[in-house]
Amino acid sequence: MPKIIRKRSDKIGSPPGTLMHIGEQKAEKVRITVIDYNEGQAQEKEAKTVEECFPFKDTPTVSWINIDGLHEPGIIEKIGTYFNVHPLVLEDILTTGQRPKYEDFDEYIYLVLKMLYHDGTGDEIISEQVSLLLGSNYVISFQEREGDVFNHVRDRIKTGKGRIRKMGADFLAYSLIDAIVDNYFVILEKTGDQVDLIEEELINNPGTQTIQTIHELKKGTLFLRKSVWPLREMISNMQRGESDLIQDTTRIYLRDISDHAIQVIDTVETLRDMISGILDIYLSSLSNRMNEVMKTLTIFAAIFIPLTFIAGVYGMNFEYMPELKMRWGYPSLLLVMFTLGVSMLLYFRKKKWL
Numbered sequence: 001m002p003k004i005i006r007k008r009s010d011k012i013g014s015p016p017g018t019l020m021h022i023g024e025q026k027a028e029k030v031r032i033t034v035i036d037y038n039e040g041q042a043q044e045k046e047a048k049t050v051e052e053c054f055p056f057k058d059t060p061t062v063s064w065i066n067i068d069g070l071h072e073p074g075i076i077e078k079i080g081t082y083f084n085v086h087p088l089v090l091e092d093i094l095t096t097g098q099r100p101k102y103e104d105f106d107e108y109i110y111l112v113l114k115m116l117y118h119d120g121t122g123d124e125i126i127s128e129q130v131s132l133l134l135g136s137n138y139v140i141s142f143q144e145r146e147g148d149v150f151n152h153v154r155d156r157i158k159t160g161k162g163r164i165r166k167m168g169a170d171f172l173a174y175s176l177i178d179a180i181v182d183n184y185f186v187i188l189e190k191t192g193d194q195v196d197l198i199e200e201e202l203i204n205n206p207g208t209q210t211i212q213t214i215h216e217l218k219k220g221t222l223f224l225r226k227s228v229w230p231l232r233e234m235i236s237n238m239q240r241g242e243s244d245l246i247q248d249t250t251r252i253y254l255r256d257i258s259d260h261a262i263q264v265i266d267t268v269e270t271l272r273d274m275i276s277g278i279l280d281i282y283l284s285s286l287s288n289r290m291n292e293v294m295k296t297l298t299i300f301a302a303i304f305i306p307l308t309f310i311a312g313v314y315g316m317n318f319e320y321m322p323e324l325k326m327r328w329g330y331p332s333l334l335l336v337m338f339t340l341g342v343s344m345l346l347y348f349r350k351k352k353w354l
Helices: 050-057 074-083 087-094 151-159 169-204 208-242 248-313 330-350
Strands: 031-037 042-047 064-069 099-105 107-116 125-136 138-143
Touching: 031 050, 031 151, 042 050, 042 151, 042 208, 050 064, 050 074, 064 074, 064 169, 074 087, 087 107, 087 125, 099 208, 107 169, 107 208, 125 169, 125 208, 138 169, 151 169, 169 248, 208 248, 248 330
Parallel strands: 064 138
Antiparallel strands: 031 042, 031 064, 099 107, 107 125, 125 138
């Protein structure tokens, strides 16, 4: 699971708007792709230089410019200069620890989200920050690495399925947000399956590995909550905002995302409660096992204490002990000790201590 707290100490003391990449370098090189489309056609190309993206700012078609890799601030600065993006927004794009948010700058809208998806093996959760710039006829997306959850959006654009090619750039931004939110359910389903497995393991054969798995799940749900909880506020701001860049027809679809975000938040809270309950059950079962062990040891000690006392008394080397000269003293004493032990054992069993 990704780190909850990102290191930002390298930027302390820098002037506001300083373009510095804060975070891990997750791509070997920056890759820029452009999908330009209208209702009748769509074309996709990979830009070799950032300058190839500039003509799409003023085209009558809708353009989606996707940038994979944030480790070269010079490219982000060129984009910001040409598209007239505020330096503080560019700074936030390069600082990969932002809280999901919505900011309206009249000429464009800036959105930040957390994209979560499983890696190729399906075990590890990949997390990256996605920044979106929504203009009148373009959407610029900034990602930390290649690979995302937008393949279905690309397919709909290329094949013309659905309403996406009939709508504007705001609907494209909605589609990207919807793809990110829908993939949260995949992560939650996987986490739910892991919780079920832990519950079964906890009942059948809890071990030292169990508590580590529970801890990882608890940390994972905390990260999910941190990524998802601000999303509701962000979408609400988009719905209530008065920006002309978002049409009324698209605001209706934003309600659907808002509903999905609420469902995700409720599921995350439920999983957190379940994991906390599992942790309590594990600690209780561990304590009960320890109590059983201590009870068994206490019973054995209670049985052998009087026997040890008798053995200690007759182990003293005094010459004039009356029982020492008895012919049947040794077997009689063994019989007394045996009878005493069995009697105590039967007493404990009657009290249901065994």
